[in-house]
Amino acid sequence: MPRSLIQLREPLEFLSILDEAGAADPALDPNLHPHDLQNIYRWMLRGRRFDDRMVLLSRQGRIGNYPPNSGQEAASLGPAVAINRDDWIAPSFRELPALMHHGWPMHRLILGWWGGHEIGAQPPEGVYALPLCGPVAGQCLHAAGIAWGLKQNGSDRLAVCFIGDGGTSEGDFHEALNVAGVFRLPLVMIIQNNHWALSMPRSRQTASETLAQKAIAYGIPGMQVDGNDILAMIVATREAAKRARSGGGATLIEALTYRIGPHSTSDEPRRYRDSAEVEEWKSREPLLRFRKYLESRRILTEASHQLIETQIAEEIAAEVAIAEAYRPDPAEPFAHCFADVPAHLQSQLDEFHRGARPIEQVPAAREPVKSPAREVVLPPARSLVVS
Numbered sequence: 001m002p003r004s005l006i007q008l009r010e011p012l013e014f015l016s017i018l019d020e021a022g023a024a025d026p027a028l029d030p031n032l033h034p035h036d037l038q039n040i041y042r043w044m045l046r047g048r049r050f051d052d053r054m055v056l057l058s059r060q061g062r063i064g065n066y067p068p069n070s071g072q073e074a075a076s077l078g079p080a081v082a083i084n085r086d087d088w089i090a091p092s093f094r095e096l097p098a099l100m101h102h103g104w105p106m107h108r109l110i111l112g113w114w115g116g117h118e119i120g121a122q123p124p125e126g127v128y129a130l131p132l133c134g135p136v137a138g139q140c141l142h143a144a145g146i147a148w149g150l151k152q153n154g155s156d157r158l159a160v161c162f163i164g165d166g167g168t169s170e171g172d173f174h175e176a177l178n179v180a181g182v183f184r185l186p187l188v189m190i191i192q193n194n195h196w197a198l199s200m201p202r203s204r205q206t207a208s209e210t211l212a213q214k215a216i217a218y219g220i221p222g223m224q225v226d227g228n229d230i231l232a233m234i235v236a237t238r239e240a241a242k243r244a245r246s247g248g249g250a251t252l253i254e255a256l257t258y259r260i261g262p263h264s265t266s267d268e269p270r271r272y273r274d275s276a277e278v279e280e281w282k283s284r285e286p287l288l289r290f291r292k293y294l295e296s297r298r299i300l301t302e303a304s305h306q307l308i309e310t311q312i313a314e315e316i317a318a319e320v321a322i323a324e325a326y327r328p329d330p331a332e333p334f335a336h337c338f339a340d341v342p343a344h345l346q347s348q349l350d351e352f353h354r355g356a357r358p359i360e361q362v363p364a365a366r367e368p369v370k371s372p373a374r375e376v377v378l379p380p381a382r383s384l385v386v387s
Contacts, residue, residue: 008216009216009219009221010221012210012212012213012215012222012223012224013223013224014223014224014225014226015028015223015224015225015226015232015235015236016225016226016229016232017029017030017226017229017231017232017235018226018229018230018231018232018289018290018293019289020283020284020289021289021292022288022289022290022291022292022293022294022295022296023292023293023296024231024293028231028232028235029231030231030234030235032231032234034297034299037294037297037299038294038299038300038304040077040081040230040290041290041291041294041300041308042308042312043077043081043097043100043101044073044074044077044097044230044286044287044290045287045308045309045312046097046100046312046315046316047069047073047076047077047096047097047100048070048073048287049309049312049313049316050096050100050106050316051068051069051070051096052070053316053320054066054068054096054110054114055068055261055265057110057114057320058114058265059265062324063110063114063115064113064114064115064116065114065264065265065266066114066264066265067093067094067263067264067265068094068259068260068261068262068264068265069094069095069096069097069259069261070260070261071194071228071257071258071259071260071261071281071282071285071286072094072192072194072227072257072258072259072286073097073230073286073287074227074228074229074230074233074255074257074286074290075190075192075194075227075228075233075255075257075286076094076095076096076097076098076162076192077097077098077101077230077233078230078231078232078233078234078236078237078255079098079160079162079188079190079233079234079237079253080097080098080099080101080102080160081101081230081234082233082234082235082237082238082241083158083160083188083237083241084157085102085103085128086128086157087128087157087158087159087160087241088128088129088130088143088146088147088150088157088158088159088160089102089128089129089130089159089160089161089162090129090130090133090139090140090142090143090146090159090160090161090162091129091130091131091132091133091139091162092132092133092136092139092162092163092164092167092192093113093132093133093134094162094164094192094194095132095162096109098129098162099129099132102127102128102129103124103126103127103128103129104123104124104127104129105124105319106315106316106319106320106323107319107320107322107323107326108120108122108124108323109132110319110320110323111323111326112131112132113131113132113134115323117326117328117332118328118332118333118335118336119326119328130142136164136166136167136170137163137167137168137170137171137172137173138172139161139162139163140161140163140167140170140172140173140175140176140177140189141172141175141176142161143159143160143161143176143187143189144159144161144175144176144177144179144180144185144187146159147159147180147185147186147187147250148179148183148185150186151183151184151185151186156186156245157186157245158186158187158188158241158244158245159185159186159187159188160187160188160190160237161176161187161188161189161190162190162192163189163190163191163192164191164192164193164194164197165191165192165193165194165195165196165197165202165205165211166197166198166200166205167191167197168191168205168206168211168214169197169205169206174214174218176189177189177214177215177217177218177220177250177252178218180218180220180249180250181218181219181220181249181250182219184247184248184249184250185244185249185250186244186245186249186250187244187249187250187251188237188240188241188244188250188251188253189250189251189252189253190237190253190255191211191212191252191253191254191255192227192255192257193211193227193254193255193256193257194257194258194259195258195259196259196263196269196273198263198267199263199269199271199272199273210222210224210254211224211254212224212252212253212254214252215251215252218250218252220249220250220251220252221240221243221251221252222251222252222253222254223236223240223251223252223253223254224253224254224256225253225254225255225256226255226256227254227255227256227257227286228256228257228258228284228285228286228289229286229289230286230290231290231293233253233255236253237253239251240253257286258278258281258284258285260278260281260282260285291305330356331349331352331353331356334348334349334352
């Protein structure tokens with residue numbers, strides 16, 4: 001046979017709607033309702049301020065090691081805004097904005113991985129989102145399994161999975177995409193390409209020109225998106241979700257963003273990262289860009305911004321108080337290993353109780369009280385318009 005070119009599927013597409021000054025491409029702007037835009041801004045700001053508080057709690061020793069997500073709010077929140085509440089989210093460990101929007105209350109996030117309490121790893125009733133995942137790329141297999149189950153059940157629901165650029169070097173990522181491609185699963189894979197996998201730069205992670213092109217090997221569409229552009233992330237995920245619901249299968253979205261802070265509160269990024277690079281990316285950060293867009297459309301003013309800031313500060317303070325008032329059962333770790341406790345574990349539990357303090361001295365286990373309302377109220381959009 002002579003040599004010939006193999007015609008692969010359509011070339012990769014890059015999508016950006018908002019530029020760094022907050023100006024939108026009129027042909028691509030989804031023109032969301034002003035009230036929806038206000039709420040999206042509120043969720044983004046809530047995510048940023050909660051992240052700030054979590055860093056402080058970690059520095060104060062009130063929670064454990066914490067991975068900041070400042071600068072990645074759009075890449076996390078955008079997909080959550082674009083899907084339905086009964087769709088599934090499988091997060092990595094920087095998806096707090098997405099999880100909060102999908103229904104996880106802040107106090108459970110505080111109590112969970114970083115607080116060390118079992119209840120913080122239990123999805124609240126009616127919330128279709130898995131707990132944060134520490135093992136790199138392990139959540140990809142969970143998401144593919146959920147998507148497969150949804151398809152087997154004849155549902156039009158889908159699963160959204162988040163992974164960092166470093167996770168794309170793990171086998172679990174590739175196995176999940178292979179299964180998703182072969183069986184046309186309703187899965188949307190979001191790569192948060194924040195340019196650094198701890199101290200490993202993106203340039204050392206793969207020789208591929210993009211991470212989005214990894215979709216080609218698995219026979220699914222891929223797209224690269226400006227991950228600091230909340231509108232672009234919403235539009236791209238909506239398109240992928242529509243494809244998944246109609247039986248078109250999985251989509252891979254590479255969100256180009258940047259990790260402004262350290263990998264975690266135990267990391268010192270100045271040892272491996274140029275501060276000039278960080279400052280350059282700060283000018284592109286998603287919250288400031290989206291705020292400029294809203295101000296240009298007279299949907300947000302300084303007064304309304306300050307009102308949101310005040311309400312979010314009060315909400316976060318209340319959620320921290322709920323988390324710190326929680327008193328677990330000291331025998332809790334024994335309760336979540338087996339449905340039927342084996343003899344050797346029961347023996348250890350009995351020994352634990354014999355050596356524990358009298359029960360009246362141990363604070364009773366308590367489910368955190370209901371968190372404050374998730375939405376804060378602003379005046380109607382028309383009252384926010386400046387003359």
